Amino acid sequence: MTALLHVENMTHFFGGLRAVHNYNLNIAPRQIFGLIGPNGAGKTTIFNLITGVYTPTEGKIRLENKNIKGLETNQIAAMGLGRTFQNLALWRHMNVVDHIRMAHYAQLDYGLLGAFFNSRACRDQENRVRENAHRLMQLFDIEKYADDLVTSLPYGAQRRVEMARAMATKPKVLFLDEPTAGMTPDELVKMIRIIRQVHQDFNVAIFLIEHRMKFVMELCETIQTLVFGEVIAQGPPEEIQNNPQVIEAYLGKEDMT
């Protein structure tokens, strides 16, 4: 099967610092793929390179066999790549339901005139947005916060809002940068359940960066380990967990259980 997302020999320099070296990735449709590695290994840089925040110094990036290297972040998002950020990127002065609704507008096509004349197409699409936003809020268990400002929500719920917003555009692949950062153990268990549900309901592939091993091992089919910008191991969870190089890279730093 051809990969949904294909990255070949990607290298990136920040000035004299080689942050990513000869990086390769193949994510199949519906695959849940994990990226782990010590702090500063280059994980977020890889997300930023693939999603168009930076253009790699070298390499190829293809989504559904179309080149996405060098495109703008919004073009890449429109082609089916959704993401969340390590430090939440929410709109501070907007309530939850508006966050989810706003995210849909990237897809709507009735135009300004249609909106001005309140055309039938416009009203139909608005209804669809409202229904879809409602469904997403249910799925991510944030319905009870619909009218609240995002900044007033518990941290775990803010992360779920960010994820619901990313899903509003129905991406083919969803990038999650440390989705459980700062979460309580209860919120973590809830997040595992929600990601499984999202994966099942939307047939979406998921590429995630995570430090919490329980989460990665439980969810991912394939895991890559990155150290100093290079992949030192790739395989299923049980293989990665017992790989001596991976254990050494993490020794004393992370909990491998």
Ligand SMILES: Nc1ncnc2c1ncn2[C@@H]1O[C@H](COP(=O)(O)OP(=O)(O)OP(=O)(O)O)[C@@H](O)[C@H]1O
């Ligand atoms: N915009 C930038 N300019 C210069 N150097 C950068 C930039 N972004 C990241 N780096 C450097 O690139 C390296 C990789 O950083 P990156 O944030 O990708 O690591 P990470 O694996 O995501 O770390 P963490 O787990 O702490 O989030 C680090 O040495 C970092 O200081």
